[in-house]
Amino acid sequence: MQNIAEQALTEAVLAALEKKVGSALKTHRTSMQEALEGFDIEKLGVRLPDGTKVASIVGVNPDPTPVVADEDALIEWVSQHAPDEIVTRTVVVTEIRPAYRTALFDEMTKRKAPETVTGDGEILEVPGIKMREGTRSHQVRFEDGDTGRDLVAAAWAAGDLSHLAELRALTGGGQ
Numbered sequence: 001m002q003n004i005a006e007q008a009l010t011e012a013v014l015a016a017l018e019k020k021v022g023s024a025l026k027t028h029r030t031s032m033q034e035a036l037e038g039f040d041i042e043k044l045g046v047r048l049p050d051g052t053k054v055a056s057i058v059g060v061n062p063d064p065t066p067v068v069a070d071e072d073a074l075i076e077w078v079s080q081h082a083p084d085e086i087v088t089r090t091v092v093v094t095e096i097r098p099a100y101r102t103a104l105f106d107e108m109t110k111r112k113a114p115e116t117v118t119g120d121g122e123i124l125e126v127p128g129i130k131m132r133e134g135t136r137s138h139q140v141r142f143e144d145g146d147t148g149r150d151l152v153a154a155a156w157a158a159g160d161l162s163h164l165a166e167l168r169a170l171t172g173g174g175q
Contacts, residue, residue, distance in 0.1 A: 029137075032057070043057070055142045058138060058139055061134075064112055067131070069128055078100070
């Protein structure tokens, strides 16, 4: 077991590295996203220098999500089409019950449009809503759960990733 001084030093080092690595990752993710879009790549295998596949970079295309653009128009629409979902408080605030708003927004998200379908199949446009496009991004999916992570860590520890300039910069040029 480490003594308290070693534990404190370890925590301070990990906290410093976490901030430095987090900042470097944020910068790199932006650059990586630009490269993926520039080459029109949806999925890319990630391999160690020895050829072992450790992960995949996968494009993420988020669905548009509804955003209230006109609260009064939305309340008026819900008053007409689902009056039981309207709550009027003593302070004279008229609002939509949160559970109904969530269900309505979930349906609009699935339909990718500011519309809903009535019980008899009629499609109704919901006023006061606009769809906001999500920001395209990507994610790293490691192979076999933590196996890919473990292989990357082992390659780092063995010095097999020393050719990557951004990683050298994190440690001041060394391992």
